[in-house]
Amino acid sequence: MTVVNIHEAKTQFSKLIERTGQGEEIIIARAGEPVARLTPLTAHHRPVVRPPGALKGEIWIADDFDAPLPDDALAAFEGRT
DSSP: OEEEEHHHHHHTHHHHHHHHHTTOOEEEEETTEEEEEEOOOOTTTSOOOOOTTTTTTTOOOOTTTTSOOOHHHHHHHTTOO
């Protein structure tokens, strides 16, 4: 774990990000006191990329999915009950 001051973090930000990408954790300090932590993203934090059409044939949508709602249901959604 490396500790850098805010000024150094601002001037060397790209290099610090590169180091976190290699697994290093970096602490940013103000006047010697830690105030922030740069850490690498784990696979858990990265978004899941789903290819288009991956669930083709797995999902069923009813024929009346986009049919107008009955007046009483629409009134309830709009708070007019």
